[in-house]
Amino acid sequence: MALVPVAAQPAQSASDVVEEVERTAASGDKVGQLAAYQKLAAFLANDPNQQNVLGLIIQADLQRDIARAAFAISSEDACSALELGTAYLDQARAIQARGTETDEPEAIDDMESKLSKERRRMRCAHSGPRAEVGTPDASLAGHYYLSGVMETGSELLLKADGQFEWYISYGSVDQVAQGRWGRTGQTVTLAADVAAADAPLFRADEVIPWDGDAERQLRRFERAEQEAIIAARCPWSIATTTTLWSYDLANPNPAGEAELAKASEAKLAAEAARDEASRIIAKAAAMTASEDERAAANVAMEMWFQAQADMAQAHHDANLPEPDIGSPAVPPECQLPDEESYQPIPESEWRRGVGVVIGDPAREMRLSHVEVTFVFGDGHHETTKTRQGGFAFAPVRSRTAVEQIVLALSEPVSRSATLAIKPLPEGIQAVIVDTQQIVEPAFSVMRLDVEGENLIPKDMPRGRYSRN
Numbered sequence: 001m002a003l004v005p006v007a008a009q010p011a012q013s014a015s016d017v018v019e020e021v022e023r024t025a026a027s028g029d030k031v032g033q034l035a036a037y038q039k040l041a042a043f044l045a046n047d048p049n050q051q052n053v054l055g056l057i058i059q060a061d062l063q064r065d066i067a068r069a070a071f072a073i074s075s076e077d078a079c080s081a082l083e084l085g086t087a088y089l090d091q092a093r094a095i096q097a098r099g100t101e102t103d104e105p106e107a108i109d110d111m112e113s114k115l116s117k118e119r120r121r122m123r124c125a126h127s128g129p130r131a132e133v134g135t136p137d138a139s140l141a142g143h144y145y146l147s148g149v150m151e152t153g154s155e156l157l158l159k160a161d162g163q164f165e166w167y168i169s170y171g172s173v174d175q176v177a178q179g180r181w182g183r184t185g186q187t188v189t190l191a192a193d194v195a196a197a198d199a200p201l202f203r204a205d206e207v208i209p210w211d212g213d214a215e216r217q218l219r220r221f222e223r224a225e226q227e228a229i230i231a232a233r234c235p236w237s238i239a240t241t242t243t244l245w246s247y248d249l250a251n252p253n254p255a256g257e258a259e260l261a262k263a264s265e266a267k268l269a270a271e272a273a274r275d276e277a278s279r280i281i282a283k284a285a286a287m288t289a290s291e292d293e294r295a296a297a298n299v300a301m302e303m304w305f306q307a308q309a310d311m312a313q314a315h316h317d318a319n320l321p322e323p324d325i326g327s328p329a330v331p332p333e334c335q336l337p338d339e340e341s342y343q344p345i346p347e348s349e350w351r352r353g354v355g356v357v358i359g360d361p362a363r364e365m366r367l368s369h370v371e372v373t374f375v376f377g378d379g380h381h382e383t384t385k386t387r388q389g390g391f392a393f394a395p396v397r398s399r400t401a402v403e404q405i406v407l408a409l410s411e412p413v414s415r416s417a418t419l420a421i422k423p424l425p426e427g428i429q430a431v432i433v434d435t436q437q438i439v440e441p442a443f444s445v446m447r448l449d450v451e452g453e454n455l456i457p458k459d460m461p462r463g464r465y466s467r468n
Helices: 014-027 030-045 053-072 077-097 105-121 212-233 257-284 291-317
Strands: 142-147 152-158 163-170 173-184 187-192 202-208 354-360 371-376 381-385 391-394 402-409 415-424 427-433 445-451 454-457 464-466
Touching: 014 030, 030 053, 053 077, 053 105, 077 105, 105 445, 202 415, 212 354, 212 391, 212 427, 257 291, 354 371, 354 402, 381 391, 402 427, 415 427
Parallel strands: 354 427
Antiparallel strands: 142 152, 142 464, 152 163, 163 173, 173 187, 187 445, 202 427, 354 391, 371 381, 371 402, 402 415, 445 454, 454 464
């Protein structure tokens, strides 16, 4: 499809089209919304006042809206709109390169990142030219370390062949990128690689034979499944362990009869709340419990926690240690079996299974919450989800094997795949996932100023990359 905006109807004004966009968006008419967006794009494209850097960024953003509306109705216009949006950004960069406008460099990069994210989500091949980075400068090649940014670690490796590797860690967030780099004047430009739109998200790798480690992973998975079931059935039992208050009673002040009496009454009230909570949660934990009984258990546990806190406070006021009266009884339905020891599991005790482990070795990542359906040769299906460590398991079935694995990912993008594998009666099928397709990259383009031996990121308020 040619990258040309749809011609606007001459009888409408720009304000009319804006009203049409708002009206169709409110009504939920996706087809009408797409047509209105396209009319608005035609007005902006023909408006001389919108051909500056800011106007071109706005038009690129509008093409992103067009792509979303087109994608929602499965129109082939979605990818074409994203290409047109990129073309507008290229025009904006050309204006900056001529020096007639110097504002908005970060806004262009930010919009390009947003278009790239949509391109991956919609699986559009990017046919436009790759970002211009300049020429690699051998004098700048080397290993750089970020300094000047608190609680942040980052490294940048500029290779002499024009490739780079980058890493940053702050808080619980780790991000990586790799791609091309070059120098133009006093600016170093990094252009991160983008995953090919037609590359498979999942692919089957090696099969791991069943052994002691596999058996251990199976048991961890089973325990995690039990924990999830109990957490859903008995949410009030999560915090039933009593933590006694700790006070310094080495030099107590004399307590009066009123304080002592209040402490005794508070203890009796806490014991009563404990027993009442035990009775109510025992009913609420049953498989046949009603929603009213489950709601009553939550109220009973709240009353117990308050009574226990009141008892602790009253005993402190009376210069007495808090008595240990225990917690409400946990019903068997809410109890997990004891943790297994970490001693080797004898092969004679192996339960065995068939499983998958899903991860990206390049980024040392494992994926949890991936829905996995094991399809056996006899037509039987077992569906579960990967848990911590990227593992999921199904029971072994006699005289048949798993022949297909169906994978469904809901976050951060919705994707699914069916992998045909060699018949697997037991063992673990390793599956490699290309996380570059689903994880928002830290950046599409990063620019750094060359200051002596240091590289100063343009989009950071402080910090510098140095080779020492």
